[in-house]
Amino acid sequence: MRNILAKEMKLSASILSYLFIAFGLMFLLPGYPILVSAFFVTLGIFQSFQSAREANDLVFSALLPIAKRDVVRGKYLFVCLIEACGFLLMALSALVRMTLFSDSIVYRSNALMNANPFALGAACFIFGLFNWIFVGGFFKTAYKFARPFVAYIIVGFVSIGVFEALHHFPGLSWLNAFGTDDLGRQLALLACGILAYLLMTLLSCRRACESFEKIDL
C-alpha cells in the first residue's frame, strides 16, 4: 500500500489537493462559517480526481502488479491522508481559539459556529459525506464524477447549514461552547463525528472495491 500511496501522491495528485489543505486554517476566522473549510479541503481532493482521470490514472494503476481493489484502497488512502492533514490544521486552530483566544470578544460575539470539538466532529462528518457520496459515487463508473460531486455539494452544504444553526435551538446552546466549557459532551460529539467518518469511509471503500472489480476500463 505504501507504493500505491506514493503513486497517488507523486503522479495522480493535483497540486491543489495539497494547497487546499491550508483551508483548514479557516477555523481561525471569526464571523465565518468555519465548516466551509472542510468543503474547501475536499474541493482540493476533487481536483486530483479530475486530473487523474485526464491522465488515464485508473487504467495505469489497474495494470500495475497489485490487485484491482488495491487501486481503490490507494485512492481512499490518499483522500484520507489529505483530510487528516486538513483536520490537523482545523484541530490546531480550534485549540488556539479554545486556549489563547477563549475570551476574545471577536470570537465571543460570533453569531456563527464556534471552533470547538463539536465543530471538529462536524468537519469529520463533512469529510465522511465526501467519501461516501463523492468517492463512492465516482467508483460506480470510475469515470463520471459530476453527479456525485453535485450530490455531495448539496448534502454537504445542507449539513453545514444544519450544524451552523443547531446551537441557536433551545437547549442546544452548549454546542457552541467556548474554551473548555462542556468539554465532556463536546469530546463525545467529536468522537461521534470521527466514528461517522470511519463508518462512511470504510463502507464506501468496501462498496467501491466491489464495483471497481466489475467495471470495464
Next chain:
Amino acid sequence: MSIAEARGLVKRYPSFELKEASFPISEGRITGFIGRNGAGKTTTIKALLNLIHLDGGEVRYFGKPLIGNENEVKQQIGYSTGTVNWYPRKRIRDITGIVKRFYDTWDEDAYRKYMTLFSLEEDKTPLELSEGMKVKFNLLLALSHRARVLILDEPTSGLDPFSRSELLDIFTDLKHEGVAVFFSTHIISDIEKCADDIVYISNGRIIAALPREDFAAKHSLPGETLEETMLRLEKEAAHA
C-alpha cells in the same frame, strides 16, 4: 509449453460480443494476434490484463487463474496498450521512478539499454512525445522488469519502418531468452517477419490459433501470401 491461456473468454457489449475466445500463449514463442479493426483484439487483450469484467471464461498464467493471483502474475507480465497517454505532464523520470517501486525484478540495466535504443529522454513528458515515441515509452516500461510474458496491443502502430524492424528484432531476442511475446496487429507483414504462432480473430470469434506453418497449410491456397490469405478469409466472412 503454454505459459498463459485464454479459456472460453466471453464478453458481451451492446453492439459486440467476444465469443468463447480460447488460445494458448507459449513460452519462447512469438504469437501474432491478428484481425481487422473492431474484430475484438483490444477487448481480448484487456481481458488478458483483467481490465474488463468477463461474462464467462478465465485467463490463466503460469497454471494459475489471473483473478485471485493478480499481484504475483502481473509481476511477471509486461504490457503495452498502444499510444495511451499516461500522465501527460509528468516527466518520464518521475513516472518510471514510481513504476519501478512495484516490480521486484526491475532491471535498471535493461531500462537504460532500451532508453538509449528507443532514443527516449527522461526529462521529457509524454505530452512532448510523438505517437510513435509514446508507444516506445510504453514498451520501455514493459521491457524493463524481466517479464516472462509480454502482452502488447498494437505495439508497432505509429512506428516508422526502422523502429518497427528494430522492435521485431527485440521480440526475436526476447523469444530466444524464453519470453512469450503476444502482440496484436493489423499489419500482416509484422506477423510474417517474426511470429511463430498466429491467433486470428474475426467478428469476436477466434477462427484459428495455430503455428504459422499449420495456419498456412490449413487456410492458404497454393502460392498465396499470408496477407492474401487474410484478405480472402475476411472477404469470405463478410459474404457468409
